[in-house]
Amino acid sequence: MLLRRVAPTLLLVVFGAACGTPPRLTADQYYTEGKDAFGEQNYEVAITSYKNLLDQYPFDPHAEEAELTIAESHYKKKQYAEAIAAFNDFQRMHPMSPELPKVYYLLGKSFDKQMTTPDRDQGAADNAQGWYRVVIDRYPDSVYAPKARRRMARCRESMAEHDRRVAKFYFTQDNMRAGENRVKSILEKFPDTVAATDALYDLAKA
Secondary structure, three states, X not given: OHHHHHHHHHHHHHHHHXXXXXXXXXXXXXXXXXHHHHHOOOHHHHHHHHHHHHHHOOOOOOHHHHXXXXXXXXXXXXXXXXXXXXXXXXXXXXXXXXXXXXXXXXXXXXXXXXXXXXXOOOHHHHHHHHHHHHXXXXXXXXXXXXXXXXXXXXXXXXXXXXXXXXXXXXXXXXXXXXXXXXXXXXXHXXXXXXXXXXXXXXXXXX
16 A cells, blocks of 8 residues: 555656756856856857846845846847846946946947937937946946947937938928028037038038
8 A cells, every 4th residue: 555655656756857847056057057158159048047046046146247147148149128128127236336337338339239320210329329428427437438439429420410311301391490400409419520510511502
């Protein structure tokens, strides 16, 4: 009778081991797995490993590094919406982190990578230049400040050129007042751009 009662239990244990979830790894194993995968550019595995680390060992000393690497992995995979969400979560949860210059810079780049041509909506360029400005204003001595400055100039040029094209459209429609107002706005917001100089020429020609 005892054997009859034990045998089904053993079968259930064996069946569960075969069909259940993989055995839980140690925190160090998840961390090493994630770090190695990221170094080998296997970003999907890196994300999975680090998420497992955070889910099962939320107070591990490597938790902050894991959160940042998850965000970077999304960025590397060109999953920019996911990267933006992860970077934003990181900067909210770690407001004193020494990694913030990098986080803000990569937030800017995540929007930057979604920029379109000047004839299209410039929302991504506007968001990108906003994050680049945070890097420049808050961390002017960081290694990311010069990079942010160069990329912000490109964003501003695109936004100014967009407004210039709108002004030119108004001029072709003989709507001088609207065109002049748009040129004035370009000169106020983007005086350091090539598009601002070109807009003045368009106004004179009109």
